[in-house]
Amino acid sequence: MEVGHQPVMPSEVLVTLAPQPGSLQIDATIGGGGHTERILEAASPDGRVLGLDADEAAVERVGRRLARFGDRLVLRRSNFRELAEVAPAAGFGAVDGMLFDLGLSSFQLADTDRGFGFRAGGPLDMRFDTGRGEPAAELLATLSADDLASLFRRYGEEPAAWRIAKAIVAARAGAPVRTAEDLATLVEGVLPRNPRKPSRTHPATRVFQALRIAVNGELEALEAGLAAAVDLLRPGGRLVVLSYHSLEDRIVKQFLNAERRGCTCPPEIPVCVCGKAPRIRLVTRPSLTPTKAEIDANPRARSARLRAAERLAA
Numbered sequence: 001m002e003v004g005h006q007p008v009m010p011s012e013v014l015v016t017l018a019p020q021p022g023s024l025q026i027d028a029t030i031g032g033g034g035h036t037e038r039i040l041e042a043a044s045p046d047g048r049v050l051g052l053d054a055d056e057a058a059v060e061r062v063g064r065r066l067a068r069f070g071d072r073l074v075l076r077r078s079n080f081r082e083l084a085e086v087a088p089a090a091g092f093g094a095v096d097g098m099l100f101d102l103g104l105s106s107f108q109l110a111d112t113d114r115g116f117g118f119r120a121g122g123p124l125d126m127r128f129d130t131g132r133g134e135p136a137a138e139l140l141a142t143l144s145a146d147d148l149a150s151l152f153r154r155y156g157e158e159p160a161a162w163r164i165a166k167a168i169v170a171a172r173a174g175a176p177v178r179t180a181e182d183l184a185t186l187v188e189g190v191l192p193r194n195p196r197k198p199s200r201t202h203p204a205t206r207v208f209q210a211l212r213i214a215v216n217g218e219l220e221a222l223e224a225g226l227a228a229a230v231d232l233l234r235p236g237g238r239l240v241v242l243s244y245h246s247l248e249d250r251i252v253k254q255f256l257n258a259e260r261r262g263c264t265c266p267p268e269i270p271v272c273v274c275g276k277a278p279r280i281r282l283v284t285r286p287s288l289t290p291t292k293a294e295i296d297a298n299p300r301a302r303s304a305r306l307r308a309a310e311r312l313a314a
Helices: 010-017 034-042 056-065 067-072 080-089 136-142 145-156 161-172 180-190 205-216 218-232 246-261 292-297
Strands: 024-027 048-053 073-077 095-101 233-243 280-282 305-311
Touching: 010 034, 010 095, 010 233, 010 305, 024 034, 034 048, 034 095, 048 056, 048 067, 048 080, 056 067, 056 073, 067 073, 080 218, 095 218, 136 145, 136 161, 136 205, 145 161, 145 205, 161 180, 180 205, 205 218, 218 233, 218 246, 233 246, 246 280, 246 305
Parallel strands: 024 048, 024 095, 048 073, 095 233
Antiparallel strands: 233 305, 280 305
């Protein structure tokens, strides 16, 4: 494994995904390739994996590192919102397993060109695919205080959203907020750390999360990707999702519960008339979280939550 990259909950992912020799698997977010590698090894000698990532650097890096697997690994630069089209075109129209690891990779957090994190710094871009959409700095330069506050509340669940938004609008009147360092310093000025209450979380964490989600349309992409995943799974196939904050996990939980229930008729109707049958059964109930030993070894895993389901017969 490359220095600095540790896949989250690798054992739990393999147990719940349960890849078998000869199976077809999709890793919808290859990141550093840690999970991809383990899936390929578990599916040896002839199982195949389709790996997707919107980040071109991730696709190139994983392609080099896992070249030893040859044509058993198929890579595509694509966001999982396009899963319904990309997977069949790559020969993965019906699969046995699907993994979504929704966290940022260590490589992205260390990227000094896109400003994903305040520790590495750099220009406030935050796009996974730099050829699409507006960079985060553009949003900070053009959105009104009301719109910025709404964005921080919706995607970051930030209690001080309005104060931070006003500070950004006031600051940009003198100079644009263009770098991760600029934004982190500004937010810390609004929400100074309390020395008597030390915290591992930087005051700007929720704001950075909100901007990244908005720039990449992450929640909408997740809804589209999950729907496509269930359509692509064969009966008995497994869907495994690792989420890292409540907004993602809420979408995953609600989606799985809806697919598990099937029927969408109002409660007051005594007999189902919609005809929608359950399509999955839950494999994890409740969700799984990292062990203390893993969190001690990899603190970034502390917020992870794993949910898994199995496709029922069509």
